[in-house]
Amino acid sequence: MEGETKAVKRPGKSSDPTKQRESTEKKDPPKDKSLSDEIDPQQTSGDPKLRFGPMPRFPHQRVWTRVVLILALLTVVYYTSKSGKEVPLARQHEVLHQRKQSLECSETYKAEVEHYPGCIPDKCGRLISDSLITTAEAQAMLEIAKRGLNLGGSLGGASILDLHSGALSVGRTFINMYMTEKGKNIYRKSDFDTYKQVRMKIHRAVAQQFKVSPDVLYLTHPTFFSRLTNLPPGTEHDEYWHPHVDKDTYESFHYTSLLYLSDYGEDFDGGRFVFIDKDNVNSTVEPRKGRVSVFTSGKENTHYVERVRSGTRFAMTVSFTCDPKHAIQDPNGKVMKRVPK
Ligand SMILES: O=C(O)CCC(=O)C(=O)O
Ligand SMILES: [Fe+2]
Numbered sequence: 001m002e003g004e005t006k007a008v009k010r011p012g013k014s015s016d017p018t019k020q021r022e023s024t025e026k027k028d029p030p031k032d033k034s035l036s037d038e039i040d041p042q043q044t045s046g047d048p049k050l051r052f053g054p055m056p057r058f059p060h061q062r063v064w065t066r067v068v069l070i071l072a073l074l075t076v077v078y079y080t081s082k083s084g085k086e087v088p089l090a091r092q093h094e095v096l097h098q099r100k101q102s103l104e105c106s107e108t109y110k111a112e113v114e115h116y117p118g119c120i121p122d123k124c125g126r127l128i129s130d131s132l133i134t135t136a137e138a139q140a141m142l143e144i145a146k147r148g149l150n151l152g153g154s155l156g157g158a159s160i161l162d163l164h165s166g167a168l169s170v171g172r173t174f175i176n177m178y179m180t181e182k183g184k185n186i187y188r189k190s191d192f193d194t195y196k197q198v199r200m201k202i203h204r205a206v207a208q209q210f211k212v213s214p215d216v217l218y219l220t221h222p223t224f225f226s227r228l229t230n231l232p233p234g235t236e237h238d239e240y241w242h243p244h245v246d247k248d249t250y251e252s253f254h255y256t257s258l259l260y261l262s263d264y265g266e267d268f269d270g271g272r273f274v275f276i277d278k279d280n281v282n283s284t285v286e287p288r289k290g291r292v293s294v295f296t297s298g299k300e301n302t303h304y305v306e307r308v309r310s311g312t313r314f315a316m317t318v319s320f321t322c323d324p325k326h327a328i329q330d331p332n333g334k335v336m337k338r339v340p341k
Contacts, residue, residue, distance in 0.1 A: 089128060089283040095130045097131045100126065100127050100209070101125050106299035108299055109124065112247065119322030122210065124295075124301070126275070126294070127293070133201060134290070135290055141316060144191050144195065144225075145314050148161040148225070151180070153169060153170065155171050157238050158226060158240045161225045162222055164329070166179065166336070169237070171234075192330065195330070199318060202318050206255045209294055217254075218324055219319070225316050226314070241306060246303075247299070250297075254321050254322045255295070255296060255320040256301070258273070259315065260287035260290070261290075261316065263289050264286040269310045270306045273293065275301060
C-alpha cells in the first residue's frame with residue numbers, strides 16, 4: 001500500500017535525492033507531471049489543506065482517474081454521435097396518430113415513377129399510424145390470417161397466405177388453398193368485406209400521405225399475410241431477415257404498406273422492422289397490433305425484419321403500384337384465372 005501511495009507523490013518533494021531520481025525515471029515519466037499535479041492539491045497554489053483538509057487517497061489513484069476521464073469522454077462521444085445507432089421511429093407502447101418522416105427519393109425510384117405522372121409522390125418517406133385501423137378490424141384480419149395459415153405452414157420460420165391468388169406455404173412449397181377441400185370454403189363473404197374495407201383505408205392513407213390520387217394507385221401482387229417464427233429456415237423463402245429494397249424484390253411495387261397483427265414484446269420478441277438509413281443510422285418500427293406503416297418502395301426505404309427470437313409474429317403486406325398492368329382485384333375466394341407474375 002505504501003509503495004502505491006508513493007507512486008502518486010511528486011518526485012520533486014522527496015527528501016532522498018537518490019530515491020527522487022529513481023522514482024522519476026521508473027515511475028513518473030516527465031509527461032505525467034501535469035497529471036500528478038492535478039491529483040495532489042497539497043502541492044498546488046494556496047493551501048487547500050486549510051480549506052478542505054487533506055485530500056483522500058486510494059490505491060492506483062492515477063489509473064482510476066484516467067479510467068473515469070476516458071469513460072466520461074466515451075459517454076459524451078456516444079450520446080452526441082448518431083452514427084451506428086438505432087433511432088426508434090415507433091415503439092410498441094406508443095399510440096401514434098401519424099408519425100411522418102420525409103426523405104429524398106432515390107435516383108432510381110425517381111426515374112421509375114416518372115413514367116407514371118400523377119402517381120409521383122410529392123416527397124418520399126414514411127408514415128406510421130395507429131389510428132387508421134380499428135382494434136376490431138385488426139382482430140378480424142388476424143383471425144382471417146390464422147384460419148388460412150393453419151391449413152398449411154412452411155417448414156421454416158416464414159409462412160405466407162395470399163387471399164388474392166390463394167397461395168399458401170406448405171412444407172417447402174406453396175399450394176393454392178382455394179383448390180383444396182378444406183380451403184375452398186374457408187372464408188365467408190363477411191371476411192372478404194372486412195378485408196376490402198381495411199385495404200381501402202390503407203389505399204386512401206397511402207394516396208393522402210404521398211399526395212397522389214387514389215385512382216392512379218392500384219393494389220398489386222403480392223399482397224399477403226405473413227407468419228414469422230424462430231424456426232430455422234427450410235428454404236430461401238424462410239429467410240425474411242435480409243436487407244432489401246421492395247422495388248427490387250417485387251418489381252411492380254411503388255408504395256409498400258404493412259399492417260401489423262401482433263404486438264412486439266408481448267406476442268413475440270425480435271422481429272422489429274428496421275429502415276437502414278444514411279450514415280449507418282437505423283430507424284426501428286416495433287410492431288403493434290393495428291399499426292400501419294406505409295412507405296415509398298425505393299432504395300430510400302431499404303429495410304429488413306429482425307429474426308424473431310420467440311413467439312409468433314403476424315403481419316400483412318399490402319402493396320400498391322402505379323402501373324395499371326400490374327393491378328389485382330380484391331379477393332373473393334375464387335381461383336384466379338391468371339396468377340400475376
Ligand atoms: O413484415 C414486415 O414488417 C416487413 C415485410 C417485408 O419487408 C416485405 O414484405 O417486403
Ligand atoms: Fe420488404
